[in-house]
Amino acid sequence: MKDYRYLANVTTLELRTEACTGCGMCVTVCPHGVFRIIEAKAVMVDRDACMECGACARNCPANAVTVQSGVGCASGIMKGMLRGTAPTCDCDGTGCC
Amino acid sequence: MIPHKTDDIPHVSTDLLLKDLLGRWRARWGIGRMHYTIEPGLYAVGTPDEQSPVFASANYRMSFDILRSSLKGLDGYILVLDTQGINVWCAAGKGTFGTFELATRLLTCGLPDIVTHRRIIVPQLGAPGVNALEIRKMTDFTVVYGPVRAEDIPAFIENGMEATPTMRAVTFTLSERAALIPMELVPATKYAVPAALALLLLSGVHITGFAPERIVHGGVINMAFAVIATACGAAGVPLFLPLLPGKMFFVKGIWLGTVLDLAVLMAHRSHFPYLPEAWQLAAWMFVIPAATGYLAMNFTGATPYTSQSGVQHEMKIALPLLGAMGAVGAILWIASLFI
Numbered sequence: 535m536k537d538y539r540y541l542a543n544v545t546t547l548e549l550r551t552e553a554c555t556g557c558g559m560c561v562t563v564c565p566h567g568v569f570r571i572i573e574a575k576a577v578m579v580d581r582d583a584c585m586e587c588g589a590c591a592r593n594c595p596a597n598a599v600t601v602q603s604g605v606g607c608a609s610g611i612m613k614g615m616l617r618g619t620a621p622t623c624d625c626d627g628t629g630c631c
Numbered sequence: 632m633i634p635h636k637t638d639d640i641p642h643v644s645t646d647l648l649l650k651d652l653l654g655r656w657r658a659r660w661g662i663g664r665m666h667y668t669i670e671p672g673l674y675a676v677g678t679p680d681e682q683s684p685v686f687a688s689a690n691y692r693m694s695f696d697i698l699r700s701s702l703k704g705l706d707g708y709i710l711v712l713d714t715q716g717i718n719v720w721c722a723a724g725k726g727t728f729g730t731f732e733l734a735t736r737l738l739t740c741g742l743p744d745i746v747t748h749r750r751i752i753v754p755q756l757g758a759p760g761v762n763a764l765e766i767r768k769m770t771d772f773t774v775v776y777g778p779v780r781a782e783d784i785p786a787f788i789e790n791g792m793e794a795t796p797t798m799r800a801v802t803f804t805l806s807e808r809a810a811l812i813p814m815e816l817v818p819a820t821k822y823a824v825p826a827a828l829a830l831l832l833l834s835g836v837h838i839t840g841f842a843p844e845r846i847v848h849g850g851v852i853n854m855a856f857a858v859i860a861t862a863c864g865a866a867g868v869p870l871f872l873p874l875l876p877g878k879m880f881f882v883k884g885i886w887l888g889t890v891l892d893l894a895v896l897m898a899h900r901s902h903f904p905y906l907p908e909a910w911q912l913a914a915w916m917f918v919i920p921a922a923t924g925y926l927a928m929n930f931t932g933a934t935p936y937t938s939q940s941g942v943q944h945e946m947k948i949a950l951p952l953l954g955a956m957g958a959v960g961a962i963l964w965i966a967s968l969f970i
Contacts, residue, residue: 537803537873538803538872538873538934538936539878540878540936540937540938540941541878541879541938541941541944541945542878544938544940544941544944545938545940545941546940559763562755562758562776562794562799563755563758563776564799565755565756565779565799565800565801565935566800566801566936567796567799567800583936584938585935585936585937585938586938586939586940587720587723587724587758587759588724588759589723589755589756589758589759592758592759592760592761592762593758593761593762593763593764595764602939602940603724603759603939604724604939605724605939606931606932606937606938606939606941606942607929607931607932607933607942608928608929608931608932608942608946609929609932610932611939611942611943611946612946621939621943
């Protein structure tokens with residue numbers, strides 16, 4: 535999304551080029567155009583646009599992409615902080631989803 | 632496994648009735664939100680046959696309604712997964728719109744006996760939960776990732792099931808942001824209303840004794856500030872998001888709160904009858920931006936572009952800063968009771 539930039543240099547997204555087979559799944563599933571296939575390999579052309587949704591890592595058949603995806607909302611992170619766990623929304627049905 | 636006869640598959644219309652639109656409105660306001668579901672399973676749209684496309688969806692009624700209303704004039708099947716009433720993207724992140732649920736639902740609905748092709752169209756935003764390769768291993772079906780927005784499905788199909796880059800990109804338009812306002816406002820009022828009432832009563836308190844007339848004058852103004860800060864934070868941040876300065880959301884919120892502060896000062900500039908009120912006004916200069924900053928920080932959970940790592944980073948800075956602002960405001964306000 536051209537108009538919306540969040541923070542730079544914080545994403546946990548990693549790509550191991552040597553494992554990449556250039557299948558293009560990451561390009562297909564990424565909602566923010568992070569990847570492009572250049573000379574038969576995936577390239578992170580806009581790494582800072584990554585929102586850590588995990589679609590790329592989930593669908594890479596070569597396990598070349600990793601990212602830490604999880605609950606990203608502030609209240610979920612706070613719940614995790616208070617309980618000493620990972621961020622959790624443990625949907626209590628208030629329906630913020 | 633007994634294969635389904637096509638007549639057994641419930642048929643749904645592609646038209647949305649008033650009750651569907653009302654239901655969607657209620658869901659946006661969080662009214663009966665977790666009951667706004669449909670039964671998982673297979674549904675038919677138009678007059679499908681064994682060659683017709685199959686679309687996967689969530690059992691959140693809003694997701695289902697958006698999908699079926701986008702299939703006007705098409706013949707196909709909708710495979711509804713049990714996502715416990717959650718929409719596709721959130722459920723995918725949680726894993727309920729996931730590989731296992733898609734595979735088992737597909738098989739238990741007897742899809743292999745209903746269609747002769749082996750393709751299932753999955754919304755692109757289901758990808759965080761669905762491993763396409765695993766689905767093929769488990770079911771023999773190939774996942775075709777459809778466009779982000781259901782409304783692009785007809786064009787996607789006409790284009791030979793190829794998506795354009797625009798179809799694959801998520802947006803955050805004004806109306807998309809505005810639709811989220813009720814679910815920012817409603818949870819915020821749970822805190823804002825008791826706080827406003829408490830302030831109303833506390834305004835009558837003073838070291839010289841309880842004075843009801845102070846409630847009528849100062850108390851109402853205090854209550855108004857609490858309500859205004861909450862409403863402007865909850866509605867203003869989504870509405871003005873691209874205009875508010877700063878990358879971090881709490882900074883955007885503080886900017887909004889500062890603008891409110893200026894408006895409050897302008898409204899009050901010829902009006903300081905009680906000295907305690909001046910101290911309370913000073914308190915609000917800190918509390919308003921702290922409140923809008925906090926509301927803005929919470930809005931990160933509703934956007935399609937913030938990341939967990941980014942929000943964690945932001946919170947490390949925001950929580951101490953907003954806490955300090957709130958504390959200064961609280962101290963000034965309490966001091967006003969002793970002036």
